[in-house]
Amino acid sequence: MTTSFTFPKNTFSKGGVHPLECKELTAGKAIEVMPVPAELELVLTQHIGAPCTPNVAKKDELEEGAVIAEVTKGLGVPVHSPVAGKVKSIGTSTHPMQVSTPSITIVVDREASAAEYTKKEWQNEDPQVLLGKVRDAGIIGIGGAGFPTHVKLAPPKNMKIDTLVLNGAECEPYITADQRHMVEHPAEIIEGARIILRILGISHCIIGIESNKPDAIDALTKAASEHGDSACQIEVRSLEVKYPQGSEKQLIESVTGRKVPAYALPSAIGVVVQNVSTAKAIYDAVVFEKPLYEKVITVSGRGIERPANLLVKVGTKVQDVVDYLGGIRPGLKKIVLGGPMMGFAVSTLDIPITKTTSSILFLTEDEIDTSPHSACIRCGWCLDACPMGLEPKEVGIYVEANHAEETEPFGVFECFECGSCAYVCPAKRPLVQFVRLAKMKAKRNQ
Numbered sequence: 001m002t003t004s005f006t007f008p009k010n011t012f013s014k015g016g017v018h019p020l021e022c023k024e025l026t027a028g029k030a031i032e033v034m035p036v037p038a039e040l041e042l043v044l045t046q047h048i049g050a051p052c053t054p055n056v057a058k059k060d061e062l063e064e065g066a067v068i069a070e071v072t073k074g075l076g077v078p079v080h081s082p083v084a085g086k087v088k089s090i091g092t093s094t095h096p097m098q099v100s101t102p103s104i105t106i107v108v109d110r111e112a113s114a115a116e117y118t119k120k121e122w123q124n125e126d127p128q129v130l131l132g133k134v135r136d137a138g139i140i141g142i143g144g145a146g147f148p149t150h151v152k153l154a155p156p157k158n159m160k161i162d163t164l165v166l167n168g169a170e171c172e173p174y175i176t177a178d179q180r181h182m183v184e185h186p187a188e189i190i191e192g193a194r195i196i197l198r199i200l201g202i203s204h205c206i207i208g209i210e211s212n213k214p215d216a217i218d219a220l221t222k223a224a225s226e227h228g229d230s231a232c233q234i235e236v237r238s239l240e241v242k243y244p245q246g247s248e249k250q251l252i253e254s255v256t257g258r259k260v261p262a263y264a265l266p267s268a269i270g271v272v273v274q275n276v277s278t279a280k281a282i283y284d285a286v287v288f289e290k291p292l293y294e295k296v297i298t299v300s301g302r303g304i305e306r307p308a309n310l311l312v313k314v315g316t317k318v319q320d321v322v323d324y325l326g327g328i329r330p331g332l333k334k335i336v337l338g339g340p341m342m343g344f345a346v347s348t349l350d351i352p353i354t355k356t357t358s359s360i361l362f363l364t365e366d367e368i369d370t371s372p373h374s375a376c377i378r379c380g381w382c383l384d385a386c387p388m389g390l391e392p393k394e395v396g397i398y399v400e401a402n403h404a405e406e407t408e409p410f411g412v413f414e415c416f417e418c419g420s421c422a423y424v425c426p427a428k429r430p431l432v433q434f435v436r437l438a439k440m441k442a443k444r445n446q
């Protein structure tokens with residue numbers, strides 16, 4: 001497998017679309033600390049894999065940052081209490097993906113003072129010790145699917161890693177949480193990148209940011225020169241604005257010119273990718289030994305009274321966020337967790353925010369397309385839009401003909417559900433839903 005560089009063009013070669021950015025609603029809004037609500041509901045499936053097991057009981061008193069649930073099987077990271085308080089109940093909640101999941105509800109102690117964390121030196125720490133701190137702090141890929149970060153930072157020994165790519169593309173419309181992190185915490189992100197480089201035992205990092213965020217590009221370029229380390233080479237790249245620039249395989253091609261082979265991981269071509277906000281969480285975990293129990297989310301759309309970038313405690317309910325931002329505006333039609341391209345519509349506000357929640361969108365009629373879908377007219381636009389070179393139109397046709405289990409040859413398992421195909425389809429076909437159904441049925445047949 002080659003790991004050589006070809007000249008990167010600052011974008012990916014196949015497909016991609018240009019949805020309306022809609023970032024102006026929050027891009028200029030500084031991160032605002034949301035007051036802690038009376039109760040927090042912590043779901044125990046914050047990560048990919050089996051739920052954590054509670055290690056607290058009803059009525060237990062908790063300190064801020066205490067571990068309340070541990071990994072007892074498979075992949076995962078511990079869950080921490082975001083506040084000082086008391087365990088009200090251990091039961092089940094509605095997960096943002098609208099499935100029932102184990103959870104712990106905590107009543108917040110209003111009298112307790114906030115936890116204090118003191119700065120630690122890390123520069124001479126053993127990489128394995130640093131990796132342990134990342135794991136103990138409960139860090140997972142922020143905004144992604146929730147893959148445990150300490151696992152991603154320990155690639156198989158036979159994979160020779162030479163480049164860290166930090167993902168600051170934030171290509172989903174509306175979302176500006178990463179942008180605000182980059183503008184307001186550039187030095188911490190650069191130090192987080194240096195910690196990751198030490199863990200990986202390499203010296204080269206490329207930070208990819210779409211060119212529609214000049215403030216973030218400037219802030220990180222300046223921080224890289226002021227807070228860098230002569231032993232590390234950290235460069236910031238301005239990328240073409242094209243969705244899905246921030247997806248892992250596309251970003252790697254954009255900044256290194258290398259292509260991740262089908263069904264392989266980035267480590268197969270010598271690359272590890274982390275999000276810029278995850279780098280900030282790694283900085284907090286290593287420099288302050290502060291667990292990941294709060295996060296920045298974008299709350300946007302024309303259906304919310306006051307769009308904002310908020311620092312919220314994990315476990316805050318969507319309803320609490322709505323109340324804090326002045327309520328819902330007339331004309332609200334759809335609530336989406338995540339971006340409009342890859343997020344999930346939800347039907348209740350009684351849902352807790354998790355470590356992977358990047359945004360909550362309140363969309364009005366003008367912001368969504370509710371027209372019914374019709375038969376495929378074989379225009380081929382979805383083939384041109386797909387960044388993976390797949391055949392979503394065939395998947396749709398097979399699913400409608402009840403042959404979903406025969407769709408593997410059209411690449412359903414390579415589809416990462418970016419929604420580019422559905423976005424361009426003139427027949428408004430729900431191609432991502434077709435792919436999800438096809439994956440489910442094809443898996444059952446394997």
Ligand code: SF4
Nearest residue numbers: 386415417418419421
């Ligand atoms: S959702 Fe899947 S099939 Fe559609 S464009 Fe994205 S990767 Fe391709």
Ligand code: SF4
Nearest residue numbers: 376377379380382425
């Ligand atoms: S874009 Fe829609 S109508 Fe055109 S080929 Fe693809 S599925 Fe068919």
